[in-house]
Ligand SMILES: [Zn+2]
């Protein structure tokens with residue numbers, strides 16, 4: 011049963027990524043092959059906040075980290091992204107529900123720290 015659930019989770023993530031890439035990006039965004047590969051690996055990690063709370067592998071959406079020297083509201087590269095579940099992304103306890111400052115306070119971290127953690131996790135997976 012555990013394995014079945016795990017497999018179902020992976021499938022759900024794949025589906026979410028496929029629908030998300032168009033839905034979340036809204037306007038038609040052309041992704042390179044490498045970007046698609048990266049984003050699907052990213053979503054495979056599951057929600058980074060859930061992970062920190064001890065629940066690994068929650069199906070995730072892609073959140074773009076903004077304002078990396080580009081000015082607020084400017085979308086940064088597809089590599090500056092976080093996997094967040096719908097709740098931690100858009101819900102009342104999520105990034106867009108609370109706003110960045112409250113979100114960072116609530117989870118005792120910063121967006122950039124999460125970004126570094128995600129990149130480390132991806133590096134480990136590659137080894
Ligand atoms: Zn989550």
Ligand SMILES: [Zn+2]
Nearest residue numbers: 072073074099
């Ligand atoms: Zn977002």
